Amino acid sequence: MRTFKVGLSRDFLNAEGRNAFGEEGIETLQSHAHLEYGYFDEHRDPVGADQIAPWNGIISLTPKYTAETLKGADDLLVLARFGVGYDNVDVEACTEADVALTITPNGVRKPVAYSIMTHMLALAHQYPVKTRLVKENRWNDRINYPGKRITGQTLGSIGLGNIAREMFHMTAGFEMRRLAYDPYIDPKIAKDIGVELVSLEELFERSDYIAVNCFLSKETYHLVSDALLGLMKPTAYIINTARGGIIDEAALIRALEGGKLAGAALDVFEEEPFVADSPLKHMDNVILTPHSLCWTDELYQGMWADSIASVSSFAKRLPTSNVVNKEVLQKNSFLNKMKRLCYE
Structure with a gap:
């Protein structure tokens, strides 16, 4: 079985190295046999091209993704923002690099x-x-x-x-x-x-x-x-x-x-x-308040559900909602990348 590698941005971890946004999301990731997850080695803002290179999907909290970042997206299919704002992501560069950008409207x-x-x-x-x-x-x-x-x-x-x-x-x-x-x-x-x-x-x-x-x-x-x-x-x-x-x-x-x-x-x-x-x-x-007033267990549960559903659906080549740059889904180069990377 082909596994779909999912990277989590390093800022999910607190000073003790534990996921500060609830272990429920990690448990859900672990329950998907076709998904293999890990964390970025370090927190960089913006994210480096080398940091996204190992991953097929990314669930990301706060760092920026620039056109320079997306130069490492040969094997990256989906960038799932853990939230609804995407002003920290170059959407045009995502589309150019055949990367779908998703958000979590239901969770927030x-x-x-x-x-x-x-x-x-x-x-x-x-x-x-x-x-x-x-x-x-x-x-x-x-x-x-x-x-x-x-x-x-x-x-x-x-x-x-x-x-x-x-x-x-x-x-x-x-x-x-x-x-x-x-x-x-x-x-x-x-x-x-x-x-x-x-x-x-x-x-x-x-x-x-x-x-x-x-x-x-x-x-x-x-x-x-x-x-x-x-x-x-x-x-x-x-x-x-x-x-x-x-x-x-x-x-x-x-x-x-x-x-x-x-x-x-x-x-x-x-x-x-x-x-x-x-x-x-x-x-x-x-x-x-420090851009976190809505950070509750309810929010975490909803955003994990939305973001994991996004990467899991792409990994299985299934239709998914909450895609920001919907035009990427019609590109032949994106469809070929999905066929190459995804579970069948």
């Missing part, structure tokens, strides 16, 4: 939506400040930090994909008005879930809470700018669990310092790790 849908809810509720209830009041023995100061209502307020989303739709589903009991900006969505989908599609400017003008739920691309880089932030209500909040580059951080700092909005919650940043001594770290009305 609920956990990321829960993260948005966590941020929204924490902002509304002044959670960071009130935690500090107790730790600093400032009990009587609580009178100075009332929270903000959620019931009847307007929740806006930049994007109306799987995560945004799950977010709106979760807020059904909050009796919130629902807005979204998404130039690519079928209006019927929005109508069916009770979401009003509006322009980006109107979204910022009307929303009390804004959630960023779109991909980072050339089109969306610094989409949230001085101009848009200036349209927000001074009582409104913005939440970003998508990608840091979508919000111009310098513009956000200016808006917060100028009282243009009530606060922000960020799980993602323009530069990660977020180690700079940014003014954001010293603002009472800003919540910062």
Whole structure:
């Protein structure tokens, strides 16, 4: 039986050398007789061409894959991103190198939506400040930090994909008005879930809470700018669990310092790790988390299921979903590579 060699990026391992994202995924890999797995020898960012050369499939967490990386893809058929963002992968280079790129939308849908809810509720209830009041023995100061209502307020989303739709589903009991900006969505989908599609400017003008739920691309880089932030209500909040580059951080700092909005919650940043001594770290009305708020056992289980299903299906030459560069599936050179590498 021909085995399909699957490489895992080194950043899955913690300092003790154990997989930090759950042993369940490793056990699932081990249960597939046609799959043989191992880890990259070291963590490099971007990944080197020599690192991908031994593998037929890769399940990858955070490192970048460039055109230079893909020069080592003679025997690589599928790159399975352990997540939904793929701004760290040169998609065009993958297609050119006959490599299918897959993502894990089912695994992240609920956990990321829960993260948005966590941020929204924490902002509304002044959670960071009130935690500090107790730790600093400032009990009587609580009178100075009332929270903000959620019931009847307007929740806006930049994007109306799987995560945004799950977010709106979760807020059904909050009796919130629902807005979204998404130039690519079928209006019927929005109508069916009770979401009003509006322009980006109107979204910022009307929303009390804004959630960023779109991909980072050339089109969306610094989409949230001085101009848009200036349209927000001074009582409104913005939440970003998508990608840091979508919000111009310098513009956000200016808006917060100028009282243009009530606060922000960020799980993602323009530069990660977020180690700079940014003014954001010293603002009472800003919540910062290290691009991991959605990292739960539920997320791990779902992402392992999606990513392993991708590599396993390709290894067996079976149809698979969640392919980003679908055009690669029609290339004769890709089909010939699959025939050469895969289990029959």
